[in-house]
Amino acid sequence: MAASATEPDGDLDHVAARLVSGRLTGRPVEESVDLARLEKAVREILIAVGEDPDRDGLQQTPARVARAYAELLAGLRVDPAQVLTTTFEAGHDELVLVRDIDVMSLCEHHLLPFRGSAHIGYIPGANGRITGLSKLARLVEVFARRPQVQERLTVQVADLLMAQLQPRGVIVVLECEHMCMAMRGIQKSGACTITSAVRGSLQEDARTRAEAMALINSR
Numbered sequence: 548m549a550a551s552a553t554e555p556d557g558d559l560d561h562v563a564a565r566l567v568s569g570r571l572t573g574r575p576v577e578e579s580v581d582l583a584r585l586e587k588a589v590r591e592i593l594i595a596v597g598e599d600p601d602r603d604g605l606q607q608t609p610a611r612v613a614r615a616y617a618e619l620l621a622g623l624r625v626d627p628a629q630v631l632t633t634t635f636e637a638g639h640d641e642l643v644l645v646r647d648i649d650v651m652s653l654c655e656h657h658l659l660p661f662r663g664s665a666h667i668g669y670i671p672g673a674n675g676r677i678t679g680l681s682k683l684a685r686l687v688e689v690f691a692r693r694p695q696v697q698e699r700l701t702v703q704v705a706d707l708l709m710a711q712l713q714p715r716g717v718i719v720v721l722e723c724e725h726m727c728m729a730m731r732g733i734q735k736s737g738a739c740t741i742t743s744a745v746r747g748s749l750q751e752d753a754r755t756r757a758e759a760m761a762l763i764n765s766r
């Protein structure tokens with residue numbers, strides 16, 4: 548077994564730290580992710596499919612895959628509530644929309660990637676508070692780096708924004724392609740799954756919602 552399984556990995560700490568703008572809220576990765584166990588499992592997979600995990604080229608693969616999973620699932624170690632702690636007043640009470648945020652996640656059924664775009668809009672609440680635009684992307688990142696289904700990812704982003712920013716309304720739309728539908732199973736590549744979560748005034752007021760959807764769809 549490679550020694551890297553038990554060595555502290557500064558890079559992985561860094562990945563989790565980056566997710567929350569330098570504030571690492573979880574424990575160090577070597578405490579919260581069992582890298583040695585991950586390595587062992589990957590070695591077992593290689594053996595199970597008829598490979599020789601000791602052949603040249605595969606020797607470091609279990610350690611690499613273990614580190615990759617720790618990185619891909621780093622969101623499990625981050626408290627999403629920490630992402631939106633920076634809010635400020637801007638005297639803006641109309642729609643704020645960030646479109647085309649890159650999303651990469653792992654479907655919890657097959658642990659295969661799904662990727663695409665997130666569009667997040669909100670209307671500031673009576674408190675007049677807005678958040679940094681990058682925080683919306685960070686929020687997606689924290690929830691995406693967990694075993695997910697697209698629907699839950701969409702809802703989690705919308706609900707956290709509603710709870711923490713207390714805006715008048717929120718709209719979250721995700722458009723993703725799932726590798727578990729493209730690379731295996733039904734093998735239909737290019738199929739795009741669209742999910743939405745709409746809250747507050749954006750849910751209640753059809754005109755405002757239509758305006759947000761038009762902006763999301765304008766290219």
Ligand SMILES: Nc1nc2c(ncn2[C@@H]2O[C@H](COP(=O)(O)OP(=O)(O)OP(=O)(O)O)[C@@H](O)[C@H]2O)c(=O)[nH]1
Nearest residue numbers: 654655656657695696697698725727728731732733
């Ligand atoms: N609703 C939803 N389904 C998903 C998501 N990611 C993957 N899936 C689906 O999860 C389902 C799992 O179905 P199962 O029948 O348990 O597994 P399976 O035999 O591998 O299914 P097939 O993919 O149809 O071969 C599949 O239909 C996947 O397309 C997601 O984010 N949302």
Ligand SMILES: [Zn+2]
Nearest residue numbers: 654656657727
């Ligand atoms: Zn899947």
